[in-house]
Amino acid sequence: MxxxxxxxxxxxxxxxxxxxxxxxxxxxxxxxxxxxxxxxxxxxxxxxxxxxxxxxxxxxxxxxxxxxxxxxxxxxxxxxxxxxxxxxxxxxxxxxxxxxxxxxxxxxxxxxxxxxxxxxxxxxxxxxxxxxxxxxxxxxxxxxxxxxxxxxxDVEIEEDETENLLQALEKELRRRRFxxxxxxxxxxxxxxxxxxxxxxxxxxxxxxxxxxxxxxxxxxxxxxxxxxxxxxKYPKQVPTTAAQFRPAEPTDKADIFAAIGRGDVLVHHPYESFATSVQAFIEQAAVDPNVLAIKQTLYRTSGDSPIVEALIQAAQNGKAVLALVEIKARFDEEANIGWARKLERAGVHVVYGLVGLKTHCKLLLVVRQDRDGVLRHYSHIGTGNYNPKTSRIYEDLGLFTTSNTVGKDLTRLFNELSGYAIEKKFKRLLVAPLHLRAGLIKHIDTEAQNALDGKPARIRIKVNSMVDELVIDALYRASQAGVEVDVFVRGICSLRPGIAGLSQNIRVRSVLGRYLEHSRVFWFANDGDPQVYIGSADMMHRNLDRRVEALVRLRRAEHIVELEELFDLAMSDATASWWLEEDGTWSRHARDERGEPLRDLQVELARRIGSRRRVAR
CATH class of the missing domain: 3.30.1840.10 (Polyphosphate kinase middle domain)
Structure with a gap:
């Protein structure tokens, strides 16, 4: 039965x-x-x-x-x-x-x-x-x-009872196949x-x-x-180099540090190239004589990873390099153990994160002494893994910034991950498991209060999964207060939209296409001053309670507008998508009333992003 x-x-x-x-x-x-x-x-x-x-x-x-x-x-x-x-x-x-x-x-x-x-x-x-x-x-x-x-x-290790996590995991992996x-x-x-x-x-x-x-x-x-x-097959689509990373002349070599120094850069993979942005950043840092230190988290990477090779080269060039390798990444354990050992042999400081937690955040920090003598933080925070292969088929976002605030936040977070620091306060980051959930719920509740006070209020969330009860309950409260809530979710969603008296102001859409929708975005109207975060966290217990996750708040107006337009496209009735009904079933909306195909979100994004021009700043 x-x-x-x-x-x-x-x-x-x-x-x-x-x-x-x-x-x-x-x-x-x-x-x-x-x-x-x-x-x-x-x-x-x-x-x-x-x-x-x-x-x-x-x-x-x-x-x-x-x-x-x-x-x-x-x-x-x-x-x-x-x-x-x-x-x-x-x-x-x-x-x-x-x-x-x-x-x-x-x-x-x-x-x-x-x-x-x-x-x-x-x-x-x-x-x-x-x-x-x-x-x-x-x-x-x-x-x-x-x-x-x-x-x-499943791999189960009592981390607080083992002296050597690496050896314990290897033993468990041998057992797992049986x-x-x-x-x-x-x-x-x-x-x-x-x-x-x-x-x-x-x-x-x-x-x-x-x-x-x-x-x-x-x-x-x-x-x-x-x-x-x-x-x-899908027509061939070659990713474009992000406009800010294109050199002024085609024959020139791009200077990633100079580009980031001119202002924050938001890249959108796979429409914009991982190789000419993230990979170029770490490769340039590895050979730049002014770079003093590199710190990076590695959750999943490819078999022939240029990212790992760049870290090795940086260490060989005398730079201080810290790699946090998450050896408990499910089904990538053996590969990550191999990378960890290769990095250690090259002189990279390798750590494995915090006991009892997986480190899932996507962080890269480069410390550089610029020509003006100032020590600057060049940071990258992403929604996807540092994996050149999946970057071609996973949709993800990444922020490059020289913000001193973000740099100090990342420095504190890396110190917590590699040492004994206990940091509870960050200025532009929301970090799990300590306060990411609470921070998001605070934003949701603020939108609810703004709606009750007659102020502009709206919530737009893009995630892979939405199952956390506390977050869902907060969204229900916001809906009851009159807040329009858009949820753009790829997979599991326990929230039920469109129920009178509970979630009548909530819409849930899903897009399944050529690329796997993978980015996580949290957008709050905030009475006309939008607060927008991107990062690695899904709304699941494991992400919010048992992982180190990080969201970073965007500051540039054009980035906030860009993500607002992303939601406008994804949630539009003119875009092909799946709609979650109030009974928990999904219905496909692929054609209009005349039987014509609806707009393909990913094709439209590729067209728009590919047509961007380099603007001098």
């Missing part, structure tokens, strides 16, 4: 599978890209695919028998497997074997050209399942089915005999079994996106 979360999980899994069969596969077929089954192939196809199997696949396969001499094998998490039941015709015994579908081979095998003009694939597991006779010669194949196990990969199974996905035609065997060996309950139409693990469909069909 399924209840609560389990019931919803099954519903979502089944919906996920239906989308492939009802929408994605027909669309691929219409485009001349066919994912075939073995039964679809004619004799010529089968002859040619037999050759592919013998030469490229058969040598890699490793069938594992299960019998008194061979215990049930370990099933790695998220691997795709075939269960095989065979019968020995001489002994009359039925046996079971497990066959792992190789993860180092293409999941979808391209079929030879048949002159039809179609591009055809067959799933690797289907191809293997129809060649089992070669793997089990002399045996009668009774049944074969696909299955996939998800294991609990975490207990929590979900068993099976092909919908799996027989009860096989299912009962798997449930027994894996110690899985009936509620944890998901019976789905194949293929399982649809993430491998990304392989097919590599096909050379530009008309089926």
């Amino acid at each position: 399924l209840t609560g979360v389990g019931e919803k999980a099954h519903e979502l899994q089944e919906r996920h599978a239906r989308v492939f069969h009802d929408e994605i596969k027909p669309a691929l077929d219409a485009a001349g890209i066919h994912i075939e089954n073995w039964s679809d192939l004619d004799e010529n196809d089968r002859t040619r695919i037999d050759e592919i199997f013998s030469a490229q696949i058969f040598p890699v396969l490793m069938p594992l028998a299960v019998d008194p001499a061979h215990p049930f094998p370990y099933i790695s998490g998220l691997s795709l497997n075939l269960s095989v039941r065979v019968r020995n015709p001489k002994a009359g015994r039925t046996e079971f074997a497990r066959l792992k579908v190789p993860q180092n081979l293409p999941r979808f095998v391209e079929l030879p050209d048949d002159a039809s003009g179609l591009v055809r694939y067959i799933p690797l597991e289907d191809l293997i399942a129809n060649h089992l006779g070669e793997l089990f010669p002399g045996m009668e194949i009774l049944a074969t089915h696909e299955f996939r196990v998800t294991r609990n990969e 975490g207990p199974p929590i979900r068993l996905e099976i092909s919908e035609d799996m027989d009860d005999v096989t299912l009962q065997l798997l449930m027994s060996e894996l110690e899985i309950t009936e509620q944890e079994v998901y019976r789905l139409p194949g293929p399982l693990d649809l993430s491998d469909l990304f392989e097919i996106t590599g096909i050379d069909r530009p008309e089926l």
Whole structure:
């Protein structure tokens, strides 16, 4: 009997599978890209695919028998497997074997050209399942089915009871791959005999079994996106260099420090280049003889990170470099441990943050003695990770500033993260877990009071998730006071808009497009003097109570107007989006009354930002 979360999980899994069969596969077929089954192939196809199997696949396969001499094998998490039941015709015994579908081979095998003009694939597991006779010669194949196990990969460390966090985490990571199974996905035609065997060996309950139409693990469909069909893909979009970072002459080299010194710079990725802004900033700092110190947080970065290499170069050039590497970043633990050790070997001061908290804020501070002899803070505070790869597909914001106030705030915060300082007061930052939630609620309550007093009042929030009860309750109070509240959310939202007497003044919209909406923005009308923050925090318990997060307040009028226009676009009825209804369901709004497509937010932003011109300041 399924209840609560389990019931919803099954519903979502089944919906996920239906989308492939009802929408994605027909669309691929219409485009001349066919994912075939073995039964679809004619004799010529089968002859040619037999050759592919013998030469490229058969040598890699490793069938594992299960019998008194061979215990049930370990099933790695998220691997795709075939269960095989065979019968020995001489002994009359039925046996079971497990066959792992190789993860180092293409999941979808391209079929030879048949002159039809179609591009055809067959799933690797289907191809293997129809060649089992070669793997089990002399045996009668009774049944074969696909299955996939998800294991609990949570990492739990009692940080206050360990002397060496790095070693404790490495030990826990080795244990994690053997975490207990929590979900068993099976092909919908799996027989009860096989299912009962798997449930027994894996110690899985009936509620944890998901019976789905194949293929399982649809993430491998990304392989097919590599096909050379530009008309089926988004048009190529090259990010522009932020106008303030463009040199006066095309042949000149940009001076990032000079540009930031002329005034705060707000960049919007991926429309504006990460490489010519954030990456150029840290790379220039690494070789600038006037830079004395660099301090940076690293939560997730790419495998061949130029950011890490720049920090290493800075340390080798004699600069004081502090890197706060969050080695508890979920599923990036091993990579971050590797980066931490590489940084330490280069002479970088590496710290791991505060006991019991993840450091999720995106901060970069460069201390530089400028030519006038003044020691200045050059700061960057962002909404996304210092990751050149994800910066191309994640929508994020970042502020560059020489504000002495921000620089001192970051200095205090880094001292708290690397030492024993306990800092409770910041001037332009809101920092979790101490006072970020309280600071936002104070702003929300101010808007509510302004509305009651007849003053201009409005709240606009952009986040990935909105589930914190205290924040939601404050927004409900503001709505009841007459404040218009716009929530632009990408994912989970526990707030219910449009309920009379509670949230009738609240609208919730979501945009799903080419880029993953990732930035966090908090905009308050403040009686005509808008207070606007950007940063790393979502409205979730883990962010507000168990992480170090930071929001920074924007000061330049043009930046505040820019984000106001972002909300105007996102919340407009003329923009394609999903609307959250008062009953908690989402409705898609993609076309107008005449059936014409509504405006694409991300296309429009790319157009507007790409047309900006450099203005001398």
